Amino acid sequence: MTRAAAHSERKKAMFFPLSKLIFFVLTPSNFLILLGLLGCLLLFTEFGRGVGRILACVGFLGLLAAGLSPLSAWVLGPLENRFPAFADDERPVAGIVVLGGAVEADTSIGRNQITVNDAGEREIALADLARRFPQARLVFSGGAGSLREDAVSEAEIVSRYADTLGVPRNRLILEQQSRNTHENAVFSARMVQPKPGERWLLVTSAWHMPRAVGCFRRAGFDVTAYPVDYRTNWPRDATRFASFASDGLGELDIGVKEWIGLIAYKLAGYTEAVIPSP
Structure with missing residues (x-):
């Protein structure tokens, strides 16, 4: 080296x-x-x-x-609001990349069922897009994101409970090593080797989409934003107290x-x- x-x-x-x-x-x-x-x-x-x-x-x-x-x-x-909601213009979708961050791996293992946090719309979108685009490649990118060496990856949990989500397990491409958004992009690009001109949808929380798209672009992976998990109703929430x-x-x-x-x-x-x- x-x-x-x-x-x-x-x-x-x-x-x-x-x-x-x-x-x-x-x-x-x-x-x-x-x-x-x-x-x-x-x-x-x-x-x-x-x-x-x-x-x-x-x-x-x-x-x-x-x-x-x-x-x-x-x-x-x-x-x-940086990236607009996805509008299906009937262009072919070659693949879909869903980022981790929603699955509570330790709780899922302990309770023997898939457990998600407030970003659970990412998994909902995975199931929905798998149904809408049956020919698209499905990538779930999510490692452990923990400093513990024995931590279970989110991708492993999604694979175990694919039937619960309604996602065919044999369609899933699992990227289990990433710990952050930068590694999500680099490792996903390395695994699927996207071709020029292909349309890939990137699914993550709307507030996380700018950083995610930036990382994927830097990795040479051209993606189309598919934001989910909105936390604000703008502009109404601009003057609304909690x-x-x-x-x-x-x-x-x-x-x-x-x-x-x-x-x-x-x-x-x-x-x-x-x-x-x-």
Whole structure:
């Protein structure tokens, strides 16, 4: 292995755990809790009480504002609206790539049934598109996405419960090694070797579509966006307050993490633009 190749491999190996740490700290709900906790600790010191009161108030009021205000819609809206919903123009579809991120692998194993999270529309789209395009190749790209070495991949779970989803198991092409969106694109392109002029649909959450398309383009895999799992109803949600702070914080966490991911991927060279265009 050349020195350049070895350096590239080291960078990739560091990127995944580092991204997990950065996301944990900068996720708004975690950040505001940590800020408030630091403020509370400073209240017990002689010289930090003034700063502590400020940090504690900022942390508490920040959680309140972030959870109940329409801020999450303003953060997610531009991402979800970047690529329009797919309109079938009757052009032949050579293949469909569905990205992981919706299957809860550990819970599925423990409960002996497929378990999905809030992004479960990805699996619904997989079943629907498999029926609508019976000749298309079906790729499910999803590894474990965990730092644990013994973690079960999402692709393995989808394969086990293909009958439950109504997807013919013999049509599934499983990509099980990817841990992030960059690897989704690189490993999928390597597996299927798409031909020039072929139409491939890319299925992922609407808020995740800009980063996903950017990665696939960078990997030389031309795809057509098929966004699902919308979290906002824009522009109505632009002035709508949340009923539960947990809902608003959850959506804001997703949006902020995605914007951080877009910037990080551009800096890492995984995409050519911070916000890829349609």
